[in-house]
Amino acid sequence: MQKNKLKYQSFFFLALLMLVGCNNSDDTFMGLLYQLADVQEEKREEMFQTWLNKKEKAPIIENNKVFFIYQNVKDVSVFVSGEMNSWKPDADQMMRIIGTSYYYFEQSYPADARVEYKFVVEGEYILDPLNEQTSAGGYGSNSLILMPEYKFPAEILVNRFQNYTRIDTFVFNSNILPGERNVFIYSHPLADNNSPIIIFNDGADYLNFGLTNTVLDNLIEKDKIPACHAFFVNPGNRMKEYWLNDDYHKLLFDELIPKLKQDYKFTSDNKIFVGGVSLGGLTAYHSLKKYSSQIDGVFGQSPSFWLDSLQIIDELRDVDLDDTKLFFDYGLFEEDSYDSTVIEFFKQKSKSFQFEKYNEGHAWGNWMGHLDSALIYLLTERKGI
Incomplete structure (x- = not known):
């Protein structure tokens, strides 16, 4: 037939x-x-x-x-x-x-x-x-x-005349979520003890598929963002930890970040930014529920806000985010039925909010190619919509 x-x-x-x-x-x-x-x-x-x-x-x-x-x-x-x-x-x-x-x-x-x-x-x-x-x-x-007018992200390319930052590996054992996990440490040579710190959920994927260490080095080299530090944190049980799980945020902010600040002699003046893709982007925003006072900005690339019928809005409704910089983006080929609701919510929550939509899909090629927009927005004085 x-x-x-x-x-x-x-x-x-x-x-x-x-x-x-x-x-x-x-x-x-x-x-x-x-x-x-x-x-x-x-x-x-x-x-x-x-x-x-x-x-x-x-x-x-x-x-x-x-x-x-x-x-x-x-x-x-x-x-x-x-x-x-x-x-x-x-x-x-x-x-x-x-x-x-x-x-x-x-x-x-x-x-x-x-x-x-x-x-x-x-x-x-x-x-x-x-x-x-x-x-x-x-x-x-x-x-x-x-397509013919697609703009290739030059910031992902390695310049053979440029020195690139070495990545350190730290094995972390948590008392809150059992099991060891790898954390990859990026510390740009020009960054000091007070420089911004960026926390990347799905750390290894950001390095392997997002080429994020190269992106950071190239953006810093061109003075598009200040020199900074980055912690690339691997999940244990990804679905469990990133599904609006308060324990994961306790691991980050009560255990891991204090430990790394102590080991690397950072100060209390470091600005902290958190981000991720998909579920990792959702949990980055969810960290604002109890730790907004420690976070200066959050970014989500295709964040799974749709999860549990926009529960993230209920979780953050009473949280003061007025001075927290917020950024997220989506691809044209992704589910967008909740876009207007989420955008309007965060526009009302923060004085510094930015949303972008690209003619791409739910994939690392999209997230890699547009990470620079999130980083430049969060780490500079640019204002949102």
């Missing part, structure tokens, strides 16, 4: 092209389909392959349109799954071009979008074989599309 449906869709589309007409001088993907409709089926494979070989890469991007292409000599069910459809395995079905071994799917994105995706072939997720661009994350690699 599925195969018959695919054949019917493919035949119908090519028949429609023949009715509409063609433009043999048109070198676009749709122009190619018009031309294919005018040639015999046995010649279409070679014609399509010749056209594809002239292109630098796939998917084919024409203005704001993207044409995904997949090749398989068998009649199979193929779908495009990614950030744009919440990784649903059967939302966007590819269509086979009759007379060829190629399938395609068309979709439009903003001109500066960054999109991660995979193909789902007979139920199996695979990378796009025709696309060499990939992006790594906590759940493996995905195929990657960068």
Whole structure:
């Protein structure tokens, strides 16, 4: 039944092209389909392959349109799954071009979008074989599309003429949440005992996927932020600790930070900033519930505010955040049904609040590429919206 449906869709589309007409001088993907409709089926494979070989890469991007292409000599069910459809395995079905071994799917994105995706072939997720661009994350690699106006984050690149800060590793055992965890210490050479301290939840991921030590060094080198220290804290049981868990904040502010301040001879004058991604961003904001007097600013990258029906608002409703700097951002391809509620709440809570939305998804490529906005906002005198 599925195969018959695919054949019917493919035949119908090519028949429609023949009715509409063609433009043999048109070198676009749709122009190619018009031309294919005018040639015999046995010649279409070679014609399509010749056209594809002239292109630098796939998917084919024409203005704001993207044409995904997949090749398989068998009649199979193929779908495009990614950030744009919440990784649903059967939302966007590819269509086979009759007379060829190629399938395609068309979709439009903003001109500066960054999109991660995979193909789902007979139920199996695979990378796009025709696309060499990939992006790594906590759940493996995905195929990657960068639209023509996407601005590459230069701050993630290593300058071979620049010295970079060495990371120390500290093994911490808590009396509040049992089990040891690694904490990675970044201390810029120009930072002193009074310099700002940034706490990163999901510490190892921020270093491995977010390249945050490189970002910090490059921003400091260009005088975009002051020299600072950073503690990259690994979770133990991530879901338990980051799910609005007061004990995790006790670990941070009653055990870990005092211990590190003592060991590194920091003073009581250090400004403290806390942040994270997804659940790590949520728990960064949740730390304000009982420790707002110790925190100068918080950032969340795609923070999971939706958790438990916006419970975070109830948790912070009576907390004085007037002088606390707040920042969070989301991607276009993420759930945004609560955006307006959360934005309005924090606008009323703080004199210094900033919200950003990017044409990207819930992924480390997004968080890595826009971390600079959060850091510059929190660590400088910039005012929010």
